[in-house]
Every structure is written in structure tokens, then in C-alpha cells.
Amino acid sequence: MSSSRRRLAGFVGGLLVGWVSLLPDHAFAAEVEALSNSEQIALLERWKNRHGNDAGTAPPSAAVDAKIDGPGDYTFSLELGGLTRMYRVHVPAKYSPSKPAPMLLSFHGGGGNMDYQADDKFYGLISKSDQVGYIAVFPNGYSPFKSGKLATWNAGNCCAGARDKNIDDVGFVRELIKRLKSQLNIDPDRIYANGMSNGALFSYRLACEMADTIKAIASVAGSDGTKACTPSRPVSILEIHAKDDEMMLFNGGAGRDSKMLADFVSVPETIARWVRRNSCSPVPRRVLETPGAYCDAYTQCRGNVEVKLCVTESGGHSWPGGVKVRTGAPGSTAISATDLMWDFFDRR
Numbered sequence: 001m002s003s004s005r006r007r008l009a010g011f012v013g014g015l016l017v018g019w020v021s022l023l024p025d026h027a028f029a030a031e032v033e034a035l036s037n038s039e040q041i042a043l044l045e046r047w048k049n050r051h052g053n054d055a056g057t058a059p060p061s062a063a064v065d066a067k068i069d070g071p072g073d074y075t076f077s078l079e080l081g082g083l084t085r086m087y088r089v090h091v092p093a094k095y096s097p098s099k100p101a102p103m104l105l106s107f108h109g110g111g112g113n114m115d116y117q118a119d120d121k122f123y124g125l126i127s128k129s130d131q132v133g134y135i136a137v138f139p140n141g142y143s144p145f146k147s148g149k150l151a152t153w154n155a156g157n158c159c160a161g162a163r164d165k166n167i168d169d170v171g172f173v174r175e176l177i178k179r180l181k182s183q184l185n186i187d188p189d190r191i192y193a194n195g196m197s198n199g200a201l202f203s204y205r206l207a208c209e210m211a212d213t214i215k216a217i218a219s220v221a222g223s224d225g226t227k228a229c230t231p232s233r234p235v236s237i238l239e240i241h242a243k244d245d246e247m248m249l250f251n252g253g254a255g256r257d258s259k260m261l262a263d264f265v266s267v268p269e270t271i272a273r274w275v276r277r278n279s280c281s282p283v284p285r286r287v288l289e290t291p292g293a294y295c296d297a298y299t300q301c302r303g304n305v306e307v308k309l310c311v312t313e314s315g316g317h318s319w320p321g322g323v324k325v326r327t328g329a330p331g332s333t334a335i336s337a338t339d340l341m342w343d344f345f346d347r348r
Contacts (some may be wrong), residue, residue: 022342068183071095078179085172086140086148088114090126091184094133100133100187103180104345105206105214107141107199109325110152110159114138115324117196123322124338132342134192135184139176141198142167148246155201157225169202170209177213192345194218196319197248201225204270207235216305216348221245221317223252224270234278234303238344239311240320240337241267247317267309271298274307277326280303284309292334293320305348 026257047194068074074089095101106125108117118138120126129136142162154162154169179188193214194204198330200222207217208229216236223239252266275282280301288295288310295310315332316326321339322331331337 008119020342029208035264036249049117070097076179078175080172080175081168083167084146085176086114088118088138088140088174088271089180089183090136090138092130092133092135092267094130095135095184097185100185100190102190102192102345103137103184103186104129104134105139105176105191105193107139107153107193107195107202108151109196110141110198111150112196112325113143113148113151114140117199121318121323122325123196124336125315128338128342130271132346134342134345135180137180139173141202142169153198153202154197154285155198155205155225156227157250157265158201159198163322170205173206173210174213188213190215190347192218194220194341195222196220196285197222197317204237205231207231207237207274211235216345218337218344219321219340220337221248223248223265223267224273225265229273230275231277235274236344236348237271237274237278237307238310238341239267239270239308240312240340242312242315242318242320242332244314244318250311267311271307271309275301278302278305280305280307280308288335290334292332295340296336306344306345310335310337 055190066074066076068089068091071091071093075086076089077084077086106117108114111286116122118126125136140148141153142165143149143151144161152160152162152165175192191213193206194217200219201265203217203219204222205226206214206229208226211231211233214235216238218238218240218242221242241250247254249263250267252264252269275298278301280298284296284298286294290313293310293312295308298307301307312320312332312334318331319337320332320334321336324330324331325330
């Protein structure tokens with residue numbers, strides 16, 4: 001076996017393991033990790049034969065700088081740093097070109113892609129957009145495939161290819177917002193970000209580096225893994241996390257099933273960092289208590305922002321009120337992350 005093929009097999013094996021390590025069903029991860037080099041080569045060949053078109057071809061609906069004529073669903077791409085980056089846009093029926101609309105950037109989990117995040121059966125973000133009228137944008141992370149599959153975000157201490165190659169994902173988001181402002185009437189004071197898992201981690205990086213643009217973020221099953229953080233202005237922060245998260249442990253570190261080479265920051269430390277950065281009162285106020293969940297808010301912050309933590313007792317590494325991508329099992333039903341998120345944003 002050539003060294004190049006061995007490295008490629010290791011890459012594919014590691015990529016697949018890393019992918020499923022951030023999704024709720026991890027049996028496949030253990031199977032891939034246990035494969036020998038020759039077996040990983042065979043897996044690579046089967047992957048190429050089965051998914052060659054998916055892995056090598058961008059979605060046929062992708063377009064560059066196409067005009068958005070009105071409500072509907074659109075897929076676009078842009079060139080940045082020698083890479084083709086893709087994103088999906090949902091414009092709700094309530095949108096009017098004559099009125100500035102709020103915009104939500106929603107970031108998928110590690111190993112996923114924009115299609116997962118935009119799939120209403122998992123997170124309900126499209127339905128919420130139609131209900132309340134925000135423009136929903138689903139960017140695609142860095143992927144070794146033209147299809148954009150198996151994508152990750154460079155969030156600082158995570159994840160995989162995007163982190164290891166130091167992909168300029170913040171630059172991508174800046175360019176993306178610039179393009180969207182030319183395509184739609186967006187309220188510049190109501191641009192928000194949320195994400196799941198690796199996408200949640202990346203949302204914290206945006207709060208650190210794009211505070212001039214991002215008004216507030218909501219992190220689901222994430223934490224602040226940034227290497228440095230000096231936001232130019234206060235940013236409102238919402239963290240939603242399960243006490244029994246088996247991948248990003250509530251009290252810090254990676255769970256035993258996680259294959260990501262990252263020592264995840266604890267949820268309490270994440271909240272403490274943002275309470276300090278925003279100069280909030282260090283004493284929280286219980287604002288929600290329901291069977292299986294509670295929310296604490298830190299107020300009296302600079303710039304009238306807020307830091308809020310919502311905790312579920314169960315649900316694991318998932319989106320409360322949603323459905324796990326790989327297993328189809330529900331997350332915690334004690335709260336709805338989507339509803340809490342928009343209530344939080346809409347008060348900013």
C-alpha cells in the first residue's frame with residue numbers, strides 16, 4: 001500500500017469518525033475506528049463508488065450572486081480563498097422588500113451540512129421563520145467534497161478539517177452577510193446566529209470576532225472554545241445544554257464517545273466568561289422552571305444585553321424540542337430550543 005493511499009484512508013476514517021462523533025448515534029464511529037488500513041481503503045472505495053456524484057458535484061441548484069425575487073427557498077455559492085462556499089436562504093411569505101427584516105444565520109453540526117440544518121423535521125427553523133418573519137440562512141461549513149457534505153466549522157478548539165486547515169470561516173460569514181444585504185432588505189441591527197454542536201461552538205467565535213454585526217447568538221449543545229475573545233461591543237448570549245450531554249460534557253471535556261481532539265470548555269465556565277465580558281450582574285435570576293428544565297438569566301449588563309443559560313435534565317447531545325438527525329429520536333421535550341431562541345432574539 002502506498003503511503004499516499006494510507007494517508008488518504010486514515011483521513012477518510014478519521015473524517016467519518018469525527019463526523020458521527022458529533023451526531024447522536026455513535027455505533028458507526030466505533031466500527032470505522034476499528035478498521036485496519038486496508039479495510040479503510042476498501043471503505044474509501046465503496047464510499048467513492050456509492051457517493052461519487054454526491055462527493056464530487058455541487059448541488060445543481062447552486063448559483064452565484066443570483067437575485068432573490070421574493071419569498072421562497074434559494075441555494076447560492078460564492079468563491080472565497082480558493083474555495084467554493086455554499087449557503088441556503090429561506091425567505092418567508094411575510095417578507096416585504098420595503099421593510100427591513102431580521103435575519104438568522106444557523107450553523108449545522110460537525111459532519112453535517114446546510115441541508116440538515118434547514119430540514120424542518122429536525123429543528124423547525126423554517127416553520128419558525130414562516131411564523132415570525134425572519135430570513136433564515138443556512139451556511140455550509142468547510143467540506144473536502146464539492147457537494148458540501150461532511151462539513152465542519154473552524155471554531156477555535158474544534159473541529160476537524162476546518163480547524164486543522166485554519167479555514168477562514170469568519171471571513172466567509174462576513175462576505176456572506178455582505179452578499180445577502182445586496183440581495184435582500186435586511187435590518188442591520190437584527191442579525192443573529194445560532195448553531196448546533198460544532199455550529200454552536202462557531203457561533204461563540206462569531207460573538208467574539210463579529211460583535212460589530214451579530215447582535216446575539218444562541219448555542220445548542222455547545223460551549224465557548226475560542227482561543228482569544230475581545231468583542232468590540234457587548235453581545236447577548238443564550239446557551240441551551242443538556243445535563244447529560246454525552247459528547248460535550250456539561251462540566252467540561254469530551255465525552256467518552258467523542259472522537260474529536262478537543263477539550264471542550266464547561267458550560268459554567270462559558271457562561272462565567274460572558275458574564276464578565278458583558279459586565280453583567282454575577283447573580284442570576286431564575287426565569288423559567290418546568291419539569292425537566294430551567295433557565296437562569298444574567299442581567300444588568302453593558303449595552304442592555306443579557307446572558308442566559310437553559311438546562312435540560314435529559315436529552316443528551318441534541319436540540320431540545322427537535323429530532324436527532326441520525327436516530328430520529330427526540331431530544332428533550334421539556335423546552336423548545338427554537339422557540340426559546342427566537343423569544344431571546346426578538347427582545348434584543
